[in-house]
Amino acid sequence: MTRSALWRRIKRDYGPYLPLSPYLLVVLFPFYWMIITTFKRDNDLYNLTGVPFWFKESPTLSHIQLLLNDTLFITWLKNSLLIGAAVVVITLVIGLPAAYGLARIRFFGNRTLSTAMFLSYLIPPALLFLPLSQVVRKIGFVDSIWSLILVYPSFTLPFCTWLLMGFVRTVPAEIEESAQLDGCTRFQTFRLIVIPVIIPGIITAGIFAFTLTYQEFIYAITFISASANKTISYGVTTDLIRGDVFYWGSLMAGALIGAVPVAIVYAFSLDHFIHGLTAGALK
Amino acid sequence: MISPRDYAEPAGAIAVPAARPRRAVWRRWESLEGFVWVAPAFIYLAIFIAYPFVMSIFLSLSSARVGSPDWHYIGFTNFQRIFEDPTFWQTVRNSFIFTFGSEAIRLVIGLPLAFAMNRTFKGKRIVQGVILIPFVIPIALSSLAWKWMFDSLYSVINWMLMTLHIIDYPWQWLGEPGLAMWAVIILNVWRGFPFSAVILLAGLTAVPVEVIEAAKIDGAGPLRRFIYVVAPIVRPILFVGLLYSIVFSFTDFSAVWLLTQGGPYNTTHVFGTYAYNVGINAGDIGQGAAITLFMFPLLAVFVIVMLRLLRRE
Numbered sequence: 001m002t003r004s005a006l007w008r009r010i011k012r013d014y015g016p017y018l019p020l021s022p023y024l025l026v027v028l029f030p031f032y033w034m035i036i037t038t039f040k041r042d043n044d045l046y047n048l049t050g051v052p053f054w055f056k057e058s059p060t061l062s063h064i065q066l067l068l069n070d071t072l073f074i075t076w077l078k079n080s081l082l083i084g085a086a087v088v089v090i091t092l093v094i095g096l097p098a099a100y101g102l103a104r105i106r107f108f109g110n111r112t113l114s115t116a117m118f119l120s121y122l123i124p125p126a127l128l129f130l131p132l133s134q135v136v137r138k139i140g141f142v143d144s145i146w147s148l149i150l151v152y153p154s155f156t157l158p159f160c161t162w163l164l165m166g167f168v169r170t171v172p173a174e175i176e177e178s179a180q181l182d183g184c185t186r187f188q189t190f191r192l193i194v195i196p197v198i199i200p201g202i203i204t205a206g207i208f209a210f211t212l213t214y215q216e217f218i219y220a221i222t223f224i225s226a227s228a229n230k231t232i233s234y235g236v237t238t239d240l241i242r243g244d245v246f247y248w249g250s251l252m253a254g255a256l257i258g259a260v261p262v263a264i265v266y267a268f269s270l271d272h273f274i275h276g277l278t279a280g281a282l283k
Numbered sequence: 284m285i286s287p288r289d290y291a292e293p294a295g296a297i298a299v300p301a302a303r304p305r306r307a308v309w310r311r312w313e314s315l316e317g318f319v320w321v322a323p324a325f326i327y328l329a330i331f332i333a334y335p336f337v338m339s340i341f342l343s344l345s346s347a348r349v350g351s352p353d354w355h356y357i358g359f360t361n362f363q364r365i366f367e368d369p370t371f372w373q374t375v376r377n378s379f380i381f382t383f384g385s386e387a388i389r390l391v392i393g394l395p396l397a398f399a400m401n402r403t404f405k406g407k408r409i410v411q412g413v414i415l416i417p418f419v420i421p422i423a424l425s426s427l428a429w430k431w432m433f434d435s436l437y438s439v440i441n442w443m444l445m446t447l448h449i450i451d452y453p454w455q456w457l458g459e460p461g462l463a464m465w466a467v468i469i470l471n472v473w474r475g476f477p478f479s480a481v482i483l484l485a486g487l488t489a490v491p492v493e494v495i496e497a498a499k500i501d502g503a504g505p506l507r508r509f510i511y512v513v514a515p516i517v518r519p520i521l522f523v524g525l526l527y528s529i530v531f532s533f534t535d536f537s538a539v540w541l542l543t544q545g546g547p548y549n550t551t552h553v554f555g556t557y558a559y560n561v562g563i564n565a566g567d568i569g570q571g572a573a574i575t576l577f578m579f580p581l582l583a584v585f586v587i588v589m590l591r592l593l594r595r596e
Contacts, residue, residue, distance in 0.1 A: 016404035023396050024410070026473065027417055030428040033439060037431065045437065052439055098324035107317025113325065115590070120332050122586055124534030126555035127575045130562045131335035131342055154331035157324055186316065215421040217537040218555065222563060233423035237541055248431055255424035266419045270412045273419075277478070278485040 037252040038063055045248060063249030072227050073254055076235035079145050084210045086149045091156040091209040099164030100190055121158035129222045136223050147223040152213050160205035163276055167201025204276040207269045214262050232258040342572035349566035361573040370549045374557040381553055382532040385471040393479035401487045418477040426541035429470045433457050457543055460550040467539050467551050475528060482524030486517035519592060526589045554578050
């Protein structure tokens with residue numbers, strides 16, 4: 001085989017992957033580093049001689065043990081999952097009818113309300129956390145995960161409703177009209193015709209509600225202070241730093257394990273996720 | 284947004300007279316009914332977005348502090364103090380550098396990625412999934428990994444740079460004013476470029492193959508094809524995606540807070556972190572609220588631009 005033929009073959013077989021490899025490296029390296037750190041012994045972690053990319057001493061589980069035994073990691077994980085599930089339910093129960101109403105029912109103020117829904121997504125938590133801390137205190141949910149369950153839908157609702165509106169519009173109006181002619185009430189049409197058709201949209205909205213909730217940080221650190229009420233993001237980033245000492249092995253273990261639920265949801269719903277990302281941003 | 288087709292009378296409705304009374308009732312109730320469907324959502328948003336927003340205006344005009352619930356109206360004192368506060372002006376500058384610096388780098392590295400993804404190859408789905416991971420993983424958790432990689436003594440990034448003889452002494456990424464800004468930008472780019480790339484990719488796939496082929500036949504090279512054919516089609520999508528991403532960088536809290544807490548010497552404070560420091564850590568809620576309110580006019584500008592673009596489509 002001549003050189004040019006070889007080059008052509010390489011280009012044909014690996015061409016698409018070559019430009020992607022630096023990206024994959026940059027994306028994945030921090031995770032590799034988290035895994036290595038999680039299992040390295042402290043001596044090994046803080047040994048500056050030699051190449052740091054692999055174990056110089058045998059791996060250890062001590063960091064994970066510290067995380068599980070000396071911190072409330074499992075409680076934080078439970079809190080995060082519980083809050084996530086509750087917020088998904090609230091978001092869908094309130095967001096689905098709103099999406100249907102805005103997308104399908106012609107009423108005075110419909111357009112204004114649709115725009116308001118869109119805009120409220122752009123008012124960031126960084127603008128609202130101070131007054132909301134007062135609202136939470138007034139309602140009497142200081143230092144309780146209920147404060148987060150109540151407040152989080154304020155950012156999942158706009159995004160998910162907007163997303164669901166796009167899906168509702170894909171349901172042919174003719175099907176609904178004929179159901180109405182057959183004597184279905186509006187609610188029956190919604191329940192029996194619209195919802196089954198937009199199940200993929202509902203799944204997408206649920207995934208987003210969960211990931212957005214699971215990622216949230218500023219409200220959590222503003223409203224919560226007791227360790228037992230912390231979420232994953234909050235607990236891992238505060239309780240493993242004692243004074244000036246960073247428990248790096250356990251910190252990385254917590255970050256890794258904490259990311260697992262989102263990673264699982266994400267892996268099973270990749271197509272929904274990418275669709276939602278582009279649709280949510282562009283429609 | 285709402286196409287007239289959705290509300291067109293179906294042809295069948297006229298042919299079936301028996302159903303007409305029922306339809307008339309449907310129509311009459313529609314206006315009221317619409318409100319019933321959307322009311323829970325808007326009541327929710329009124330309580331948790333509109334009300335706190337108005338409240339933050341009142342707070343900014345008061346002497347509210349953490350732990351003392353009584354507010355005293357103090358006029359524009361909080362704003363006056365902000366204007367005289369050099370750290371605030373530094374925060375404004377930092378926010379712009381952080382936002383637009385990150386955005387520019389995201390685009391520069393996102394565009395080649397989008398081009399590389401814009402073809403069919405084996406395992407494309409998996410590659411796309413992996414590339415998006417930084418965007419999906421909770422930022423607080425991945426920030427920790429970067430904080431460790433930027434560690435003052437055991438930074439693996441320094442180790443690599445020194446081994447490659449790019450630097451000759453360990454850099455204090457999170458301890459030196461200029462470098463710390465780079466560190467938070469690097470984290471923000473790492474987290475956000477997958478989103479930029481996905482948006483760009485969505486734009487690129489919107490360009491019909493026939494149009495590209497036609498331009499090729501007409502003798503346009505890759506660069507000209509990009510400037511004259513691809514870019515105009517991609518532009519509206521790109522703009523909206525860009526504005527989203529700018530708004531989220533501009534209002535970021537977690538990335539900066541976890542990496543530097545605004546330090547060293549306030550050189551990485553952005554609106555969110557500075558307001559948190561003043562409002563929660565120092566307990567001066569009124570002053571903190573005044574700081575957060577400065578985000579609003581800037582956000583409003585972004586939003587107006589976005590709405591205009593959307594309406595034009």
